[in-house]
Amino acid sequence: MTEQVSASAPQVAEDVLLARAYLSRVAEAPAVALAGFVAEVGPVEAAQRVQEGRVSEAVAGETGARRVVQRAAADLDAAAAVGARLITPEHPEWPQWPFAAFALTGQRELAPPLALWVRGPGLLAELCEQAVAVVGARAATSYGAHVAGDFSAGLADRGFTVVSGAAIGIDGAAHRGALAVEGPTVAVLACGVDRAYPAAHQMLLARIATSGLVVSEYPPGSVPGRHRFLVRNRLIAGMAAGTVVVEAGLRSGAQRTAADASALGRLVLAVPGPVTSGLSAGCHRLLREGALLVTRTEEVLEAVGRLGLDLADPLGSSDSRPTDGLDPIAAVVHDALPARAHRDTRWLAMEAGVPIGAVRVALVDLERRGLVEHCDGRWRRPRGEQP
Amino acid sequence: MTEQVSASAPQVAEDVLLARAYLSRVAEAPAVALAGFVAEVGPVEAAQRVQEGRVSEAVAGETGARRVVQRAAADLDAAAAVGARLITPEHPEWPQWPFAAFALTGQRELAPPLALWVRGPGLLAELCEQAVAVVGARAATSYGAHVAGDFSAGLADRGFTVVSGAAIGIDGAAHRGALAVEGPTVAVLACGVDRAYPAAHQMLLARIATSGLVVSEYPPGSVPGRHRFLVRNRLIAGMAAGTVVVEAGLRSGAQRTAADASALGRLVLAVPGPVTSGLSAGCHRLLREGALLVTRTEEVLEAVGRLGLDLADPLGSSDSRPTDGLDPIAAVVHDALPARAHRDTRWLAMEAGVPIGAVRVALVDLERRGLVEHCDGRWRRPRGEQP
Structure with a gap:
């Protein structure tokens, strides 16, 4: 079985692997003192000293109960x-x-x-x-x-x-x-x-x-x-x-x-x-x-994700309406447009509460966007558009 | 009808009321220039000057289209x-x-x-x-x-x-x-x-x-x-x-x-x-x-709400478990307790990976909480408790 372990993990020396296998069973995770001890003296010496009980009180507390359990090779075999x-x-x-x-x-x-x-x-x-x-x-x-x-x-x-x-x-x-x-x-x-x-x-x-x-x-x-x-x-x-x-x-x-x-x-x-x-x-x-x-x-x-590479498209960015981007006066004039009978500019000015000159400017913009229909100088919403 | 208006709003002079009623119709809200003008000269003078067209270009832009509309009294009557x-x-x-x-x-x-x-x-x-x-x-x-x-x-x-x-x-x-x-x-x-x-x-x-x-x-x-x-x-x-x-x-x-x-x-x-x-x-x-x-x-x-007076109770604060507040070692020992056969302290120490002295301390705490049952120095979970 030793060959199998070596074959599947040729990068790490067998004594290290056996030591780590022993350490993984000797303490119940999380074992902060043992981890510190292993970082300090390395896994092989740490395993050796834990087995022999030559450790600090903190490490002994984490490892004392199971230190005599020798299952490292058996565990590696069971895994394999x-x-x-x-x-x-x-x-x-x-x-x-x-x-x-x-x-x-x-x-x-x-x-x-x-x-x-x-x-x-x-x-x-x-x-x-x-x-x-x-x-x-x-x-x-x-x-x-x-x-x-x-x-x-x-x-x-x-x-x-x-x-x-x-x-x-x-x-x-x-x-x-x-x-x-x-x-x-x-x-x-x-x-x-x-x-x-x-x-x-x-x-x-x-x-x-x-x-x-x-x-x-x-x-x-x-x-x-x-x-x-x-x-x-x-x-x-x-x-x-x-x-x-x-x-x-x-x-x-x-x-x-x-x-x-x-x-x-x-x-x-x-x-x-x-x-x-x-x-x-x-x-x-x-x-x-x-x-x-x-x-x-x-x-x-x-x-x-990676900074700048995985940005989400903002939601709703493609969900636009024809009235988007209208300036406030054009929006008010658009609201004032009648759905059926055509009305003249003066009527719209009164209804919208906007000066007649501003109504004329707004109507140019609205016409460019297809948001208004005119007939003989009178205006209404295009057919099919809901008020 | 004037009596009715006065009766329902006796606190405000009638000329002010009429002026505000006029102003509420003359401009399409929001009317920022008109609001500023009214704040500056008061509602009665503002209404007078809007009617007469003696206003700045900004106020004229907001009020010009409807300034001749005289419906203040009629609107107050309609409201009443x-x-x-x-x-x-x-x-x-x-x-x-x-x-x-x-x-x-x-x-x-x-x-x-x-x-x-x-x-x-x-x-x-x-x-x-x-x-x-x-x-x-x-x-x-x-x-x-x-x-x-x-x-x-x-x-x-x-x-x-x-x-x-x-x-x-x-x-x-x-x-x-x-x-x-x-x-x-x-x-x-x-x-x-x-x-x-x-x-x-x-x-x-x-x-x-x-x-x-x-x-x-x-x-x-x-x-x-x-x-x-x-x-x-x-x-x-x-x-x-x-x-x-x-x-x-x-x-x-x-x-x-x-x-x-x-x-x-x-x-x-x-x-x-x-x-x-x-x-x-x-x-x-x-x-x-x-x-x-x-x-x-x-x-x-x-x-x-009012600072300090309308604090929400944190959710889940009353939803406690018997194992709440166990120290980490007692929690591990509790996990290790068998559900059926009683086991001795040494067995528990091995299973939990905890020193035998610490197991004994933990068992005292667990017993005080009713989380362990013992018989002749051996231990298990109380009947009915799920592992």
Whole structure:
């Protein structure tokens, strides 16, 4: 089995890989003291000293309970058996820049991952170069699922990776939207990548593992727990330039992802919905707190995309009326025009409350625009135009 | 008829009233030059000189076409005949402070009204003291109409006047919401107060005229025109501390009211809706441009109400879970608890990745909260609690 591991990750020395595999199991994420220790002495020495208990009190607190568990090689084998592999900060496919934000926050809850178990052909660093997280409620409405799918297809179609959590509801719709246009998508799990959770998404996860990437910081066989879902959310936020919350209750994991995104310096975007829907209440609260309101893929792209290259066309710019651009006097004269009987200029001046000379000027403009019909020096609206 | 006019407006000299009635017809609103002239020389002299044509070119441009029209007394009679009256800046019921903003903007489109024709028992200045405009699309959806009615009933119930434009759709729902709780409401028309426009709202307007106030700057008999609807909107915005746009297309009068409110230094609030609805697109654009998102009456009150006295309770503050407030280690231990077989502290430490001493501390806290069951030094979740 050692050959397989080497073959799938020839860039990283085997002792480093084994050390990182050990470290990924020894502490429950997020492990801020351990992450700092590994950054200081390197993964091989860190693993060695954790095993021997020669660490600071803080690191011991995070690692003491499991330090005798020796499953690194077995975990790498278990991963290889399902076509998965371990990637580490030493791999070129590790998203160095996006993940640098974790340590910068200084927050315990936002400790960087020590390694990631991944399954699929995608290269994580490349996938994170242009990535948007699309997240939301499990109990999504058909409205939310529609919008999540629509946005995600639009984003993936423009080459953006859709990152989500593979849950029922919004997450599933987001992944499916990306897959529908054969676009890139990453599912970040709260359990081992060898497990299909939720079970209903077994096929979906298999499809993502075929074309995109299924990712977890938990070693193979790990079971999901409520705490892990919340901890996992920081990775979703951390892989993306922005997090779009499509539907969310007031108490939801999506709110946590949004908070993590904000703490990591990433954009928080939210989709509005009916104020009568409890599943939009979380989005509305985010919007009231400063999140960016988005209604179309283009608006998401404008916010997270390359400066100046992904600008959304303003809505309504092509929705013009013949009376657009009329000066105020011409607009008043136009309003005064009768629909049936033709009327003379004096009558129009009186009706519009505009000097007769100004009425004449306005009529020239209106005639040029086809907004007036005349007959023997008398005027009315063109037939078919509604007053 | 002169007695009637005097009886209904004893506070203002008859020559002033006649002069203001004349001025309200001689120029098509908004008449910025005439307003300035009246402010300078007073209404009686201004009316005299306009009639005689002894005015500046700017004032002549606004008044020349209709200056010979002598209908002041007839208009006052026509108003009295339908139970209406003319109120002017000289009346104590004129909303001096709210309307002072018009002149301050310096914008031609936001010239102050020269007088207002009003119908109903309400006193405008009092009604404007705590007022919110609730406006939106004619072609409202049932969602929009529901929200408009709900917000307006809530506002009126708290003593706020609901100002709107009496149109079909959102406007009508807003007035009806206020009337439903016997609250104050003001309808601002784009035609004479003696006309029922739209015709379908004849009964509604009659009800408003019985309990609130129907208002127009156009003299009796005036017909509505598209231009007048837009000009009228500045009065709706000007009477209220804030304008709530409930549903609006991208091209709509409600957008103009919002722009006027903003120019007058008033708050612009908007109700979100489905991004798939064109009738929420205008609201979403306003929100993207900085309008305040509101989902409940309380949030409107918090924005427009008295500082500190009308604060909305944060949503979700009463929606707590037993696991709220657990420290991170207790949360991880709680996640690790088995649902069926009891497990010992060592097993829990391993599962949770937490030192055994910390597990013991966490279990004390969990037991105090009823989140753990023990038996012979072994632990599990309480029956009935879902993992």
